[in-house]
Amino acid sequence: MTARILVVDDNQLNLDLLNARLTMEYYEVATALDGHQALEALARESFDIVLLDIMMPGIDGFEVCRRIKADPGTMDIPVVMVTALDQMEDRVRGLQAGADDFLTKPVNELQLLARVKSLTRLKMLTDELRLRAHTTRDIAIEELLRRHGTKPEARAEVLLIDERASVFERYSGILRGVANLHHVRDPQEGVLAAAEGGFECVIVSADFATFDPLRVIAQLRSLDRTRFLPIILSSDTENDTLIARALELGVNDFVVRPVDANEFVARLRTQVRRKAYHDGLRSNVAESIELAVTDGLTGLHNRRYLDTHLQSLVDRARKRGRPLSLLITDIDHFKAVNDTHGHDGGDEVLREFGRRLRGQVRGLDLVCRFGGEEFVIVMPDTSAVMAAEIAERLRLDVAETPFAVGADRSKIAVTASLGVATLDPSSAEDGAALIKKADLALYEAKNGGRNKVIAKAA
Incomplete structure (x- = not known):
């Protein structure tokens, strides 16, 4: 996963250091020496993340962040403030200006890369939602953007998963008047509560006595109902390795106790606002299309x-120099299913087949019914090797678990090619050409005996 990163600092040595670290991880890096240069660069080019110094001549980092977040064209770009300031009021001021996170100089390399990866995923998701909204032109997206951040903040519904009553009492005091805090002590019960309740954020303890907190995070990210629910990791100690792994698994933020009350409230509100914004985008897209x-x-x-959206994804992949893969899958001998179990049985198989496809891929992947028993999955930021692995996982899921049809729920074996x-990237192929290439691979799979994957890398 790569990204375009703008690093802003008035110290050339700091710029060179961050540039070198990020370039080694294959990120594309641009630099700016002050706030004016940064805003000019943002007006000219698109970026996925901004690493922003606070203390700069002219426009300081707080003002630059405010301007980024006030502009509909840049408001979705995550901003990480990189600063030598360690005063709590400066962190709160930065969060109120719209900053997504902080790094303290000298920058811890593990935390830097973990935050960049986490925020890159967030930006990819936001871009995908906005691009889908753009595809359906009747959506009043600009009105949604204008409303973002201006709606009065209601009391949020927040879940705390922590074994200790003392932590619940501490956080309850901090969030009094800001959120309704619900407490579940058992981690497994906490995952179920998060899936069943209408929460806007979940706080997960990093310090269970006998349970791995990363398992809780992984389970929350694997469930449809909690896949996009903001997660804040709450830890007694600053364990860089654990925090980095948690961010990779999808944690949105973390705090180390004892936590400053004002900073914690600001961080929570950031996550709640972001969820409301993404929920609004999804709702507008869903209703319109x-x-x-x-x-x-x-x-x-x-x-x-x-047909409408694929070319937009191809154009974006070319512009950003990122991979894009597509797979076509066809249910083998589907006519026999209809002949044996009737069209109602065939419809049940198609519905379950589509459900399995959707459950095996990421939220940003596009899953479509192409026609009849054919389905297409478009996977942004997915290499040929990764796409082939995903296809094989889908094939196994279909082949190894029978499909239930009819009133008696009889089990039938189904396979897919x-x-x-x-x-x-070296050709000028468009979306139609990419589909044709995948279709030829599907034809080979069918002719080769069915129930198999054939991949065409280029």
């Missing part, structure tokens, strides 16, 4: 939406 571009049987996007293609 449901009838026009959704397959009525499976609930997936239909071919009309794919899959063709995979990856965008060739």
Whole structure:
């Protein structure tokens, strides 16, 4: 996973140090020596993350951050303030200006890379939601952007998963008047509560006596209902290795106790506002495209939406120099399913097949019913090797678990063939050419005996 990062600092040595560290991890880095240069660069080019110094001549980092977050064109870019300031009021001031996180000089390399990876995933998700909204032109996206951040903040519903009553009492005092804090002591019960309740954020302890906190995070990120729920990791100690791993698994933020009350409230509000914004984008997209571009049987996007949206994804991948893969899958001998179990049975298989596809891929991947028993998955930022592995995982999921049909829920065996293609960065192929390449691979899989994956890397 790569990204374009703008590093802003009036000290050339600091710029060179961060540039070198990030370039070694294959990030594309641009630099600016002051706030004016940074804002000019943001107006000219697109970036995925801004690493921003606070103490600079002219416009300080707080003001630069405020301007970034006030501009609809840049408001979604995560901003990490990199500063030598260690006063709590400066952190609170930065969060109130819209900063997404902080790094303290000298920068800890592990924390730097973990935060960059975490925020890159966030930016990719936001970009995908906005791009889908752009595809459906009738969405009033600008109105949604204008509303973002201006709605009065209601009391948030927050879940704390922690074994200790003392932690709950401490956080309850901090969040009094800000959030309704709910407490579950058992980690497994906490995951279930998060999935069942309408929470806007969940705080997960890093200090369970006999349970791995990373397991809780992984479970929350694997469930549809909690996949996008903000998670704050709460730790007694600053364990860099644990925090870095948690960020990689999808934690949105972390705090180390004892935590400053004002900073904790500011961080929580940042996560709640971000969730409301993303929920609004998803809601607008869903309402606008449901009838026009959704397959009525499976609930997936239909071919009309794919035909409109695929080229946008191809263009974006080329512009950013990122990989893009696509797979086409076809249910083997589907006519026999209809002949044996009727069209109602065939429809049940199609619905379950679509559900399994959706459950095996990321939220930013595009899953469509292409027509009949054919389905397409478009996977941004996915290499040929990764796409082939995903296709094989999908094939196994279909082949190894029977499908239930009819009133008696009788089990039938189903297999699928899959063709995979990856965008060739050296060619001028468009979305239609990419589909054709994947379709040829699918044809090979069918002719080669079915129930297999054939991949065309270029």
